[in-house]
Amino acid sequence: MAIHSSLFPLLTPRRREWLLWVGASLTALPVMAQVQASRSAAATLPAAQSLPDELARALKNKQPLIVMVSLDGCVFCRQARQSHLSPMQKAGTPIVQVDMRNNQPVLDFAGKLTTHDELTRQWKVSITPTLLFFGPGGKEVAERMEGAYLPDFYGPYLEERMARGRRAL
Template identity: 25%
Template sequence: MGSRARFWSLAAGLLAFLSAGVYAGGQLPEARDLAAVAADAGTRPILIEVAQRDCPYCAVVREDFLEPMILSGDYRDRVVMLQLHRDSGQSLKGFDGAQIEPEDFAARYHITVTPTVLLLGPDGRLLTPPLVGLSTPDFYGAFLDEAIDQAGAALKDAARTPAPRRHADG
């Protein structure tokens, strides 16, 4: 195998490893291409922490809750986790494949407070009410777990429910 083929083989393996929900060093990855994430998510909901760079509460949610969840490995098959810094100025690809600015993404979900944690389906639909702010740190982990469970159940119910039949006019 030539060096080019070996490189592309390793690159493909790394991409598969990362898309399987394994995060480098337990860090919460930044949302860049939601259409690709949705295609890989399967029946897992997509969790997005909408944050701002200098938000101390955002750092607490990420460092005390989300990143430990990633490191535990217990959530790998339950949820895909990302963060979106609404003040990054770097556009991302939305669920529909179109480019969107982070502020516009936040506005779509009526986000005015950070941190806000969204649990979304592969089409970008909210599966649970957003978790807004960090008013009760002692219970936040339980609220987060409950929201992830509810979002997963909503996706599974939607997958089991057949599409409505269309009646032929005759």
């Protein structure tokens, strides 16, 4: 709905300001949505599909496989992905995601078909985000990172676990 130019001078300065603000806000919505979509896309991790294959690729590069157990809508999971895990994964660190309460099929370390949700129960994960560090035979090679850490400490704790995992290989 456009305001006819002859009516614009009749508006009070406060209403005129409000209408200009509303118009500018509506114009910015598509841009803001695109920025948010690109941020979301940048903060994704590949879903685990075949843990034996993913572990083999990690071990070939002398790295532990990091598995992030996440929950849809978890703010702390999104923060960990955005700030630390997604950039690490893009730089070559082997990281996959398992979604709690998700029935997506996945091969476990024994090669048995199961679901993401069932894996989280087998691993006794009850809090998200949880990071697990796997080495040969699908054994955990570093202490789990469970829950949210203070943002200033998340990176150092993660790097410490990675170093322990590499030493255990």
